[in-house]
Amino acid sequence: xxxxxxxxxxxxxxxxxxxxxxxxxxxxxxxxxxxxxxxxxxxxxxxxxxxxxxxxxxxxxxxxxxxxxxxxxxxxxxxxxxxxxxxxxxxxxxxxxxxxxxxxxxxxxx
Amino acid sequence: xxxxxxxxxxxxxxxxxxxxxxxxxxxxxxxxxxxxxxxxxxxxxxxxxxxxxxxxxxxxxxxxxxxxxxxxxxxxxxxxxxxxxxxxxxxxxxxxxxxxxxxxxxxxxxxxxx
Numbered sequence: 001x002x003x004x005x006x007x008x009x010x011x012x013x014x015x016x017x018x019x020x021x022x023x024x025x026x027x028x029x030x031x032x033x034x035x036x037x038x039x040x041x042x043x044x045x046x047x048x049x050x051x052x053x054x055x056x057x058x059x060x061x062x063x064x065x066x067x068x069x070x071x072x073x074x075x076x077x078x079x080x081x082x083x084x085x086x087x088x089x090x091x092x093x094x095x096x097x098x099x100x101x102x103x104x105x106x107x108x109x110x
Numbered sequence: 111x112x113x114x115x116x117x118x119x120x121x122x123x124x125x126x127x128x129x130x131x132x133x134x135x136x137x138x139x140x141x142x143x144x145x146x147x148x149x150x151x152x153x154x155x156x157x158x159x160x161x162x163x164x165x166x167x168x169x170x171x172x173x174x175x176x177x178x179x180x181x182x183x184x185x186x187x188x189x190x191x192x193x194x195x196x197x198x199x200x201x202x203x204x205x206x207x208x209x210x211x212x213x214x215x216x217x218x219x220x221x222x223x224x
Contacts, residue, residue, distance in 0.1 A: 031212070033212070033213075040220075041217075041218075042198075042200060042215050042216060042217045042218045043153070043200065043215045045212065045214070045215075048212045088152055088153075090152075090153075092213075093155075094166075095141070095158070095160070095165065095166070096141055096143060096158070096202070096204040096213045097143060097155055097158055097166050098143070098145075098153075098155065098202070098213060099155065100145075100152035100153045100154075101152055102151065102152045103151075103152050
């Protein structure tokens with residue numbers, strides 16, 4: 001059974017600081033997603049990572065994938081308040097059946 | 111905008127009732143997956159439909175059932191509602207089973223069971 005573990009589950013940080021969210025998964029997969037979710041809203045796709053060593057960046061967020069270690073990271077650079085949200089790592093089990101982590105609630109303090 | 115639409119957006123039902131939720135997939139997509147997201151949790155895979163057939167199911171009881179129509183839109187039906195069924199229900203459409211596209215999520219249906 002595929003399991004996806006994120007840590008930390010809750011993160012409170014100051015604006016301007018850097019931090020990394022970690023995502024470990026238990027079996028091989030050919031697709032890993034990062035999503036953002038604001039309270040009461042649906043999922044916003046941030047990144048899709050398809051291959052070992054993949055790195056994608058959008059603004060202050062950068063995601064990477066190490067398929068050998070079954071590890072993905074979401075790095076936040078110089079955090080701003082607008083990045084406060086819950087971030088989910090999710091792994092494609094097969095044929096677009098997606099298994100999600102529990103999410104990381106990110107709270108950025110001004 | 112993902113092109114995936116769900117209806118209704120909010121719904122309140124009484125314990126024991128039945129509910130039907132609807133999802134229109136993105137144009138060109140033939141696969142719809144449904145997820146349940148309880149408050150404070152990550153989404154949980156319920157089941158997937160590919161070309162009108164169920165194509166995988168998560169750990170949900172049989173009172174959760176679904177349909178996919180020839181236009182690839184889909185319904186999620188839940189019978190004998192329980193309080194714990196209160197959640198955000200998300201559908202995702204994709205060009206699945208070997209298609210090299212990502213899944214796109216709708217805006218969700220918030221179901222409250224009282």
